[in-house]
Amino acid sequence: MSVENHFGHWGTSPSDPVTTALAGIETALGDLLAMDPAYWRTSQKKDVLVRLQHLKAQQAALELRVLATAGDIAEETGDKDASAWMRAELLVDKGVARSRIKFAVAVSKHELLATGLADGVVSHDKAQVITKALDAIETNPAASTEDLLLAEKLLVDYATHLTANELRIVGKRILVEIDPARFEDAEAKAHLAEEERAQQKTALRIWDNHDGTVGFDGVLPVALGMRFKTHVEAWAQPRKQQIVEKGTPLPSWERLMGQGLARLLETIDPDALPRHGGDATTINVVISLEELRKELGTAILGFDETNGTTISAAEARKMACNATIIPWVLGSDGQVLDAGRSSRFFQPIQRKALRLQQKCCQAEGCDMPPEWCDAHHLTAWSLGGKTDLADGVLLCPHHHRMAHAPAYVHERLPDGTVRFARRS
Template sequence: MSLEPEINHWGTNPVDPIDAELAALESSLDNLLARDPAYWRTSQKKDRLKRLEIIQAKQAALKLRILAAAGDIAEETGAKDVSGWMLTELLVDKKIGRAEVKFAAALAKYELAAAGLAEGVVSQDKARVITKALEAVEADPTASREDLAYAEKLLVDYATRLTADDLKNIGKRILVEVDPERFEAAEAKALQREEEQAQRRTFFQSRANGDGTVDIHARVSYAVGMRLRTLLDSLAQPRKLSVEDRGRKAPL
């Protein structure tokens, strides 16, 4: 199939097939938006939401492919990357634009993940989780190219069965999934280092104010922090709880 613009022999301007397909897509969306889902059956809503999820992933894949190949836009506009043009022309915040450009470049390195997004079986959020996990694998000096390829295969497969948050948890220890014997010990050491670093960063300080109150400043682990917050909430609001128990509204 030729990618060259089709020539309209009636004497009008050449027709770009990509523009024509995008115009058809825009027209279809306009037609769909003119319909009221309130009149659809429940089964229709479920089916159409599923299909739109797939379409959304495919649309994201197309956009990311364009962004990955949009270095010429940056050159033309003198920007560091295409995010500069996105800011001025599309009013996309620079931080968001740069994140999208970075994601596009990262995804382009991973064929299976990119294909999963293009097929609609991997959402954009999951594709982002996969690329971050794979970049961490690439940065691991103990991981080989074969480990990277297998990790990508596993993550794409998991993406069809897990939420993005669950996939993120799997991604953090994907090398253990790749080769338990080699990487379990390394993971244990990494967790130990993380705990030791966390312990070094924790502290607890208190200062009496001389008016019956004490200021507290602390940094603790997340688990300890949640327990401490619950305890302090119950201790710091006895008057409020007592008043409300008597059926009156406590002053703010």
Template sequence: MSIDHWGTSPGDVLEVALAAIETSLEQLLAMDPTYWRTSQKKDYLARVEKLQAQQTALTLRVLAVSGDIAAETGDKDASAWMRAELLVDKGAARSQIKLARAVAKYELVAAGLTAGVVSEAKARVITETLDKIEADPVTTGEDLVLAGKLLVDYATQATAKELHNAGKRVLTAIDPDRFDEAEAKALLAEEERAQQKTALRVWDNHDGTIGFDGVLPTSIGMRFKKQVEAWAQPRKQRLVDKGAPLPPWERMMGQGFARLIETIDPTALPRHGGDATVVNVVISLEELRKDLGTATLGYDETNGTTITAAEARRMACNATIIPWVLGGDSEVLDVGRGSRFFVPIQRKALRLQQKCCQAEGCDMPPEWCDAHHLEPWAAGGRTDLKDGVLLCPHHHRLAHNPAYVHERLPDGTVRFTRRP
């Protein structure tokens, strides 16, 4: 005769508990938080954060003993069943099962989850850190236990990201004399691996855009991020000041990156293979005169990229671009040289004189503007201060956009009007 330690069937107790949870959630979902007091909202968020950790603790316990589910599906773990029945991506399901096994291995982490003081994200950080410590030949079993205690304690006052950073130095906190040198060696090895992982891929999307992605060492990547943000943030702030709607931050970062590329000092670029760092724009005189003409980035149409004549004229304002104007039979009629571009001292003078973008109603500061010929150089314009005007990137594009016309007003500002 078997003894029922639950007083009833375990399945019945589980059913009652789950039904109670479902009923409570239904009651909460029937409420409108709009009418909750601030104290109630704070209390709800704090308590649910703890409940979510405890729910994760229970779920991981179940997954850690889900071998019978795997036996039914014929898979090595329960991930196949989770994919078929719960519609959880197999990778995510296996990640959960891996975490379940890790938490079962580290009792302090499991206890932290059960108490609601360690979230799932923090448990993942702690177990991954402890796995690395366990694999370190320098550490002992005592080091592992102490590191686990320190990380679980710190989890009560830190975010997952802060916990991750602390995990990198937890051994040094245990015994500085023993682990300082080991940490330095580990950092050096990490930096060397980062150099090996450094990569950049660039491709033509054939829709007017260039795609790219890549990996940079942390020290370089953070500088890259800061420099792009330095170009994107002022645009955002000016839109905020004007009460204008903000575009997605990703778009502003992309525009900031484009601006960063356009403002690189060409004299600082390496010169190899002649002028390999110079971009050549090839355009026929006939196409140059058209509002909707086309040009080629590169030396020939076969290997180059086609752009509009308007974009070619805008690019010609920058010293890193050499425009080649061809007549019939590819005869070179004109080549833009240094005299075609505003030299640094002229740009400084324009900034001193004009203070901001000269487009009517625009106050973009001069540091963010391009020097533009009001009379295009192709039409006989001169590179002098009288013919020069500062325009922000947006209005500079309008100046070369055939859909718009512009005129200089008596006060020196430039008015843009869409063609009828």
């Protein structure tokens, strides 16, 4: 519809059809917002959600059409470009504004996609997926203009019954679907190139939050990343199952995954780790004998205070139960009194025997399976405890922490279970 005869200057005429149409939309939305959906019929709620989905796509189509032709706004306002005007007038960050304008221009190049948005059958997020796929085809030297048009048609059609993520997967292989003979080899080469780029992007950052926690983030190639996710989930799921069976509130999945990662690290076989200078990769804990025997002592995770991290003696004692840790115990003059003799640690055959004998965590009322438990010295090594089956007990990670926590005491009952109580 032409609007030239309806106004003298943009937006000033009461007969301006753009202003009239926008006022109608605002009035209709205001009417709906004045209603309380709690009183709507279920069929009405479903209808509203379905139709709003279409309206959102159409609203996105309208916005993109305007942004694609918004260069004259900057000319009139004296701004550097339309994104600068959006920053000043709409309070949209310039980076976001530029991305919107770039996307609008990209959509305007693809007639079928723009029509799909205007018809409400292609959502904004799906349109972004499609433009990215079409951009990749445009830069593919093996793809023709006909391939590009056919890919656009297929992707717009797929958008009517696929989610954005599903559409993204299809978009990566759309050329193979168009012509397998021409594009299968190219796809294989593209995957190899993607994997090589992923290897170059592989990174890990670890930092001390100085609040008793360590933060980290990183990037892995997809194959390794999914393996990592699977390993962590394998340790997280049994914890979730135990919590569900006990009827206690379920922690967030993020917390369960964090606990799963912690358990994965705690149970790594040191014999499977690489060797440096002839020694298996280990964590070193330096602590004086006096501090080790204290209930509230401290230790150094590392070799010295400059390059290490301070932890509690309770945590050091807990770590000393695992063969993955080498505790260095020093006398008052710095003499090494003990360097983690192998006899201190429960050997694999001993742990198997404990699992066979004890069946589950030995804390009173706990039934955590034995494969998820640690072997713990009932009498602490620092107090003369022996590494034998008579002095060994299986404890789940939760009760293992309690066994080393100064706030709790524990005793072995006649039936072999361990009772915990808060220290009075």
